[in-house]
Amino acid sequence: MTTRPTARENILNKLREAVSWPKAESASRPKIGTGDAGDPAALTDIFETKATGAAAVVKRVGGISEATRQIVSFMKEDGLSSAIISDEEIIGKAGIKAALEKAGLRAITISSEPADYKEACFAADAGITGAPYGIAETGSLAMVFDSRNPRLVSHAPFCHIALLMADDILPDTETLVARVTERRVPPSAMALVTGPSMTADIALTAVRGIHGPGKLYIIIIG
Amino acid sequence: MKIEVEEFKRKANEGLNNAHQRELLGRLPVIFKALRDYSFSTLADPKAALERGAAIRRESIANLPAYLEAFEKKAVENGANIVWAEDYREAREIIIDLARKKKVKTITKGKSMLTEEMELNRALGDNGIDVFETDLGEFIVQQMNRTPFHVVGPALNVAVEEIADLFVSVMGVEKTLDLGGLTMQARGFLREKFKQAEMGITGVNMAVADTGSIILVENEGNIRFSTGGPKTHVAVMGIEKIVPTMDDALHVLRLLTRSCTGQAVSSYVNVINGPKKKGEPDGPDELFIVIVDGGRTKIYADPDFRQVLGCIKCGACLNVCPVWNKIGGYAYGWVYSGPIGSILNPLFLGLERAHDLYHATTLCGACREVCPAGIDHPRLFLKLREKRASGDRTWGARRLPLAERLTFSAWAWGISGEGRYRTAGKLLRWMLKPFVTGGVIGKLPAMGSGWTRFRDLPAPAERPFRRRWSDGERGTTK
Numbered sequence: 001m002t003t004r005p006t007a008r009e010n011i012l013n014k015l016r017e018a019v020s021w022p023k024a025e026s027a028s029r030p031k032i033g034t035g036d037a038g039d040p041a042a043l044t045d046i047f048e049t050k051a052t053g054a055a056a057v058v059k060r061v062g063g064i065s066e067a068t069r070q071i072v073s074f075m076k077e078d079g080l081s082s083a084i085i086s087d088e089e090i091i092g093k094a095g096i097k098a099a100l101e102k103a104g105l106r107a108i109t110i111s112s113e114p115a116d117y118k119e120a121c122f123a124a125d126a127g128i129t130g131a132p133y134g135i136a137e138t139g140s141l142a143m144v145f146d147s148r149n150p151r152l153v154s155h156a157p158f159c160h161i162a163l164l165m166a167d168d169i170l171p172d173t174e175t176l177v178a179r180v181t182e183r184r185v186p187p188s189a190m191a192l193v194t195g196p197s198m199t200a201d202i203a204l205t206a207v208r209g210i211h212g213p214g215k216l217y218i219i220i221i222g
Numbered sequence: 223m224k225i226e227v228e229e230f231k232r233k234a235n236e237g238l239n240n241a242h243q244r245e246l247l248g249r250l251p252v253i254f255k256a257l258r259d260y261s262f263s264t265l266a267d268p269k270a271a272l273e274r275g276a277a278i279r280r281e282s283i284a285n286l287p288a289y290l291e292a293f294e295k296k297a298v299e300n301g302a303n304i305v306w307a308e309d310y311r312e313a314r315e316i317i318i319d320l321a322r323k324k325k326v327k328t329i330t331k332g333k334s335m336l337t338e339e340m341e342l343n344r345a346l347g348d349n350g351i352d353v354f355e356t357d358l359g360e361f362i363v364q365q366m367n368r369t370p371f372h373v374v375g376p377a378l379n380v381a382v383e384e385i386a387d388l389f390v391s392v393m394g395v396e397k398t399l400d401l402g403g404l405t406m407q408a409r410g411f412l413r414e415k416f417k418q419a420e421m422g423i424t425g426v427n428m429a430v431a432d433t434g435s436i437i438l439v440e441n442e443g444n445i446r447f448s449t450g451g452p453k454t455h456v457a458v459m460g461i462e463k464i465v466p467t468m469d470d471a472l473h474v475l476r477l478l479t480r481s482c483t484g485q486a487v488s489s490y491v492n493v494i495n496g497p498k499k500k501g502e503p504d505g506p507d508e509l510f511i512v513i514v515d516g517g518r519t520k521i522y523a524d525p526d527f528r529q530v531l532g533c534i535k536c537g538a539c540l541n542v543c544p545v546w547n548k549i550g551g552y553a554y555g556w557v558y559s560g561p562i563g564s565i566l567n568p569l570f571l572g573l574e575r576a577h578d579l580y581h582a583t584t585l586c587g588a589c590r591e592v593c594p595a596g597i598d599h600p601r602l603f604l605k606l607r608e609k610r611a612s613g614d615r616t617w618g619a620r621r622l623p624l625a626e627r628l629t630f631s632a633w634a635w636g637i638s639g640e641g642r643y644r645t646a647g648k649l650l651r652w653m654l655k656p657f658v659t660g661g662v663i664g665k666l667p668a669m670g671s672g673w674t675r676f677r678d679l680p681a682p683a684e685r686p687f688r689r690r691w692s693d694g695e696r697g698t699t700k
Contacts, residue, residue, distance in 0.1 A: 008306040011461060014519035015287040021525065024284070027277035030270030032476070054489075110503060117503045118451070122417055138487040147501035151450035155443060173472045181468075186300065186433070188499050189449070192491040197443040199405065200483075201359030201375055203382050204246075204253070207405040210358055211412065212443025212490065 032137065032172060043136045043169045044220060050139025054195030055208065056216040060166075067219045068094045071128060071161055072103045074217050080125035080159060082106035087148040088130040090163055096128055110153060121156035129154045131162040131193075131218070133176055134169040140194040141218065142176050144187045151189065160193075160213040166222035223341055223369055226555035227567050230578035234553035243379055243550050250378075254541035257484020258592070264486055265476070275477040276596025278470045279532035282462075286522065286531075289431040289464040290513070296434025300496035302509045310340035313514045317342065317423070317456055318349050320510065324454055326351060326420045330412070332438065332445040333357040334425025335373065335535055336460050336514060338557045339570065342423070353423070354415045356444035358408055365392050371551035373558065374482050374537040379550060412444070422448030422506070426459035427534070428474060429511075432467045436511065438492040439478060446490055455506035457494075461518050462531040474534060477594035481536035517570050524616070526605045530565050532595035539589035539599065545582055554579060561589035561599045565606070572618035573610050580606040644688070651682045 048058045061067050071094075075083065085096055087110050100107040108120050121127065129149055133142040141162055145151050154160045170176050173192070180187065197212030208214045226233060237243055262268040282289060294304045307313035321329065329346065331353055337343070343364060346353045355364040362377040363370055365388055370376035377385070382399055389404060390397045393411045398404060424445055428437040436457055438445050449455050465471045479485045498505030521527050540546045540560030551559035555576070558566045564583055568576035580603045589599040613621035621627065636646045657663045662678040665671070673679065690696075 003304075003306040004308075004312065007308045007312065010308055011306055011513075011515045011519060012287050012290065014515075015290075015461070015522055018519075018523045018528075019525050021280075021284045021528070024277065024280055026281060027274040028270065029473075030274055031266040032271075050486075118417070121504075122413065140487060140491075145450075145502070145505065146499070147503070150502055151446065151504045155446050155450065173475075174469055177468050177472065181433075186435075186495045188494075188496050188502065188505055190493040190495075191446060192487065192493075194487050194489055196489070198441045198489050199358045200441075201357070201362070201377055202380075202385055202401055202404055204250070204375070204378050205401050207401055210405050210409055210442045210444075211356065211416075212446060 040166060040169065043171060044166045046136040047134050047139055047169045048220070050136065051134075051195070051218055052139070054139050055198075056139065056195050056218050058218045058220065060220045062222070064090075064094050064221060067163055067221050068096055068099045070219050071096060072099055072105070074159075074161055075100070075105055075126060076103070078126075078159060078215070080105070082108065082124050083126040083128050083161075084108045084110065084121055084124040084153050084157065086127075086129040086150070086153045087111055090130040090165070091128065094163065110148075110150065118152060121152035124157045126159040126161055127153045127155070127157040127213070128161045129163070131164045132168065133179065134164045134218075134220075135171075135173055135176055135192065136169055137172040138192075138194055140173075140192045142170075142180075143191045143193055144180060145189045145191070146187060151191075154193070155191075155212050158209060158213055159215040159217070160196075161217040161219065162193075164218055164220050166220050169220075223338065223344075223557070225571060226369075227571055227576040227579060229555055230553055230576075230582065233555060234549040234582070237550040237553050238548060240550070242381055246379055247547050247550060251541055251547050254484065258480060258538065258541070259484075261480040261484040261486055265480075271473070271477060272594055273596075275474055275594040276532070278465060278474055279534070279595040280529070282465050282470075283522075283528060283531050285466075286461065286464060289466055290461060292431040293429050293434055293464055294513075296432065297429075297436075297496070297511060298434075300434045302434070302496050302511050305510060305512045307512055307514045307516075310514070310516050313340055313458065313512055313516065314342055314345040316512055317458070318345060318351070320454070320456065321346065321351050321421055322349070324420060326454070328415060328418045329353040329421045329423055330356045330415050330419040330444070330448045330452070331360075331422070332424035332440065332448050333360040333376070334423075334458055335370075335557055336425055336516065337423065337458055338370065339516060340514070342458075354412065354419075356412050356415070356448060357440070357442060358405070358444075361408065361412070362388065369552060369556065371559070372537060372540060373535055373560075373562075416444075416447040416451055419448070419452045421454045421456060422452040423456045423458065424448055426457050426463050426511070427478065428465050428471045429459055429463045430466075430468050430471045431464055433495070435468065435471075435493050435495050437471055437475065438494065439475065439482075439488045439490075440492070441483070441485075441489040443490055445492055449492060449494060449506070450504055453507045454510070455494075455497075455508070456510045456512060458512045458514060460514055460516065462533075474594070478534050478536050481534075481538035481592065481594045520616070521569050526609075527565075527569060527602065529597055530562075530569065530602060532597055533562055533566075534595050535562075536594060538592040538594065539597075542588040542592050544584055544586060544588065549582075562597075565599065565602050568606055569617070573606060573614065574618050574620055577606075577610055577619075647686060647688075651686070654682055 131141040
């Protein structure tokens with residue numbers, strides 16, 4: 001599919017030919033307001049408050065094995081029996097697959113079912129992933145998608161359980177973007193996730209879980 | 223979508239007489255204001271934040287052609303395909319062609335006002351392609367074949383009972399009036415479409431010139447599915463959606479979600495740089511970004527109206543508008559409603575056709591006050607009125623009818639000479655006398671009846687002010 005040869009030039013020329021506006025002074029950059037939360041502990045506190053305010057369930061744990069136990073107990077409490085698991089380092093380290101199976105739950109890794117990957121995401125009760133970054137300003141998870149943490153694992157199941165390292169909580173989205181663009185190649189896509197999926201389209205009443213996860217669990221490690 | 227901008231008066235009356243809608247509109251502004259006020263209060267300096275938003279949008283529009291080229295270059299580097307379309311028809315044909323070539327049967331769609339403008343769904347349907355709006359409100363509007371009531375909540379006026387019946391007939395489900403139940407019915411129905419869809423079509427909230435990224439804002443997660451599941455993602459954007467840098471985009475984002483729904487950020491913000499990379503199990507194989515003019519260069523060419531292209535479609539101006547909050551969204555007769563609709567609908571459809579819209583404004587400026595893009599709506603309403611009164615070929619405004627022009631010329635002549643003014647005053651007092659009862663004029667015949675239909679006119683004084691002044695009757699008040 002290509003543009004009709006003249007369409008692009010016609011549009012740009014019409015814009016270029018228009019009388020230009022007088023130069024305006026650009027406005028100053030206002031402070032946004034995560035406060036002076038320089039130290040990581042304060043950032044974690046702000047993150048927890050904001051994420052909880054957006055209806056995510058946040059649990060802080062001391063170490064990775066505690067995180068794994070927490071995942072199992074979230075699954076059991078909600079009566080969930082299967083989970084699809086992303087392929088990041090932290091997920092491997094946490095030994096989630098083994099822990100779930102030991103608890104009698106079904107664990108599907110994204111590499112184990114490449115042919116039925118999409119179907120597996122839609123069928124699973126929960127999606128378990130890492131979250132590369134958290135954003136304190138809004139309590140958001142920054143999901144930076146790649147082959148090991150693809151899009152549907154955290155989105156298709158009704159419940160998303162995310163592991164976040166406290167050190168990866170950044171003050172705001174500007175810092176996040178700077179961090180992500182340090183990489184040589186930008187990711188194909190990124191989603192900032194703040195609380196569960198929500199709608200208020202019927203009768204102006206908020207209902208969770210319309211398309212994406214109706215439940216979001218965030219486990220902060222450290 | 224039927225264009226009904228000419229029907230403004232009739233449809234405004236319908237809105238006023240709809241009890242359910244009146245009840246809703248009584249509550250709506252209170253809720254929106256509380257949410258908006260709270261969300262802005264979490265910014266360190268809300269006023270400076272709004273000013274910066276306005277400056278960013280102004281800068282984006284001022285240098286639009288350069289930013290569009292920069293965006294295109296970056297987006298292509300990132301692996302996206304950029305396609306340009308001069309008008310709605312060309313844009314529709316590009317998308318239909320692509321869908322045919324890819325043998326697409328099912329499309330899931332994110333809400334996009336531009337695709338409403340160009341009636342994309344009807345065109346796809348005519349070509350035998352199933353397209354499903356997946357934003358819940360937009361899904362309801364699509365299935366009911368209506369125009370959006372509100373730019374952010376297109377179906378927020380539709381009664382629960384009506385939605386329940388609609389779901390029964392569209393999905394074949396058991397009727398429920400439970401909101402959670404209805405939501406789950408929609409989830410179940412559209413999930414199957416997300417699984418099947420070979421193509422996802424979305425709009426674009428912002429296109430970032432310095433990175434080539436597109437940003438899509440949502441709460442439901444339907445856009446994450448439409449952009450992450452199907453093999454092809456088509457993003458349709460108006461030329462005005464550009465912002466210069468990612469930092470600018472992040473700032474506008476803060477204002478957008480706060481102005482829309484009073485959220486510091488929406489549930490999901492999608493930043494899309496290109497198609498999936500090697501080894502990724504999901505994401506689109508191909509990303510097409512269709513950049514559409516569709517009447518926008520014409521608005522751009524008029525320095526009086528150009529600023530309206532800064533609009534980020536947040537809906538804040540609707541929520542504070544004393545007119546929209548009485549008559550509702552349908553009266554505006556096309557894609558956009560409220561103050562922004564009273565500017566955009568006439569500019570897209572013609573000043574003559576849609577003239578009732580920009581006359582039915584109070585010029586109170588509430589819209590301007592909340593606008594995160596710095597649009598001066600009242601000034602634009604007056605410009606529209608002025609261009610219509612004096613006639614304007616570019617915008618399809620005929621001159622006013624001869625009788626009306628003559629009336630105003632006579633008025634101008636009458637009040638610009640002392641003798642003429644005095645004589646006219648005398649004549650008018652004499653003419654009005656028979657209609658005075660109890661110190662007021664309650665009912666006038668013919669042309670005057672419009673004035674007295676809803677209010678009384680005070681009776682003219684026995685002795686006019688000028689006479690009393692010259693008689694030395696001053697300095698005493700009782």
